[in-house]
Amino acid sequence: MEDGFSSEEVSEILSRYDLGTITSVRGYQRGSSRAPKALIESDQGEYLLKRRAPGRDDPTRIKFEHTVHRELSKAGYPVAEIIASRRSQSTAIRGSHGIYELFRFVRSSRCHGTTTELLSCGAALSDFHGILNDFEYPMPYKAGFHGASRIERHMEKYSKALSRRSRRVCSEIIDCYTQAAESVDSLGWSKWSTTIVHGDWHPGNVLFGDQANVRVVLDFDNVRREPRIVDIASGILHFGRYVTALHKGEGSTWPVELHEPSVKSFARGYASHATQSPVATELAALPALMVEAIALETIPSLLREGRFGEHPVNEFLPVVLHSLKNMLSNSGRLIATLQTILG
Structure with missing residues (x-):
């Protein structure tokens, strides 16, 4: 076969x-x-x-x-x-x-972008954290996307083969990533309470049944102990951009653009089942965490492979940079929205 x-x-x-x-x-x-x-x-x-x-x-x-x-x-x-x-x-x-x-094998389908699905998705993540909040078991080290050094290593290894313009874009991406990581640290990353997080909460791993309920959650390869805001940031990022692509009738989730009603529905679903809400500083860090996640999911493989899907590296790097800058520039509005729902 x-x-x-x-x-x-x-x-x-x-x-x-x-x-x-x-x-x-x-x-x-x-x-x-x-x-x-x-x-x-x-x-x-x-x-x-x-x-x-x-x-x-x-x-x-x-x-x-x-x-x-x-x-x-x-x-x-x-x-x-x-x-x-x-x-x-x-x-x-x-x-x-x-x-x-x-x-x-569990017969199920991907998210169709309905309000009911997004509410269910947020609630399922909240339940995940609640069930595992007091879970104790020897845990092997597993790196997350906050403060990762993999981007810098790949930049050093592969950027010499890029054009001068692309190297400048790479430098700006590193600046955005560094700014975001430092912001998260300054807001109190090391002091936030932790739980077991899924680590990869996106539409390919959260599938739905006929009644728009979460039917099955897949892929535990990235479970680790970190602040729960990591999963909330991942869910809002990936489902928010996914529903935007659905509404546009496009297969690509680039450039990153969050569908605001879906973000609100996801957050409301999480809040409806939460036994412990994120603190204000965690919510303030959420856009910066999404910047880190976007950069880490694309830059290492983009530089290593020389392309992202159908897009050559020199063509796609500016798309990544635009998405990072847009996320940072709109962070105030996103934080205010989430503080109203989750705060």
């Missing part, structure tokens, strides 16, 4: 599970291509096989993620069941090409 798996590889892994009679195996092209997936159909149901991406296959880290997953599942939170292997009852197994996980 295609999409990153060989037939022999899939057969080897599936032979270690009790899945009944398998009727279909096909590639499943969602998420990162570095973590190939296959949709399995059998007389016992549908399953999703995933090979962990290189660098995300540390057994200690996976054990922590699965422990978080079990804690949520025990509380009735909408997660996909992780299937245990037949003999060892392990939820992560090692094969000839890496480490694998098998999930029960």
